Amino acid sequence: MKIVDVRSFDLVIPYEVEGRPPWNVDRVIKSRKFTLVIVYTDEDICGFSGGNGHLANIINSTVKPFLIGESPFEIEKHLEIFLNTKTWFVEVALWDIIGKKANLPLYKLWGAARDKVKAYASTYELGTPEERAKQAKHYQEQGFKALKIRFHSETMQEDLSYLDAVINAVGENMDILVDANQAIPATLILPFPRKGPKWDYQRAFRTAKELEERGVVWLEEPLERWDFENLARLTRPS
Secondary structure (H helix, E strand, C coil), X not given: CCEEXXXXXXXXXXXEEEECCCCCCCCCEEEEEEEEEEEEECCCCEEEEEEECCCHHXXXXXXXXXXCCCCCCCHHHHHHHHHHHCCCCHHXXXXXXXXXXXXXXXXHHCCCCCCCCCXXXXXXXXXXXXXXXXXXXXXHHCCCCEEEEECXXXXXXXXXXXXXXXXXXXXXXXXXXXXXXXXXXXXXXXXXXXXXXXXXXXXXXXXXXXXXXCXXXXXXXXXXXXXXXXHHHHHCCC
16 A cells, blocks of 8 residues: 555634633634645545644645655654654544554554543633632533643642632542643744743652642643653652
């Protein structure tokens, strides 16, 4: 099987309501820029994927020439071009092709030990503890059994006040997950200035201990994505 064509389309997806990302509450987001990618093969199997941003030009001019004539199965061979162009999501289209060729869902190809996963509601804005508690009850009433909230306060005590408000609102009937949004390195140039606290190892460790005591299921992105040493320290059994 060979890749014979790659097509990409830049889209703008409007939001029904405005949003303020926790890493920059001064920025109001009314829509989402999205790039849809379709990878075609000589066996009439197509792979679909998409990611944030408008990257169709980069995909058409830089990524596509590297993929034409190549096998979609050789994922590792293509990773460098995806990473260098920040079009990592094109990889998903190749996995889509692989799953369709094998006539199996990817979770089975990857050695799944279960056939169900719990759906969770992922919240976005920060708000007040009272607002977060009300939001948690809303999702609980919709039938969700798990909820992810954001931590982005200057102090750990402020973060925990949000968490405790949510826990008190939903009791033990809902799993709570926490996302600190710390994975983006401070040196990475963003289209907007990053705002909010930057965690070090001690902040991440102390927070993780507090979450463990409260029965939180996971702490997502507690440190920069390439801080391998401290990420290893943080996950090491104490």
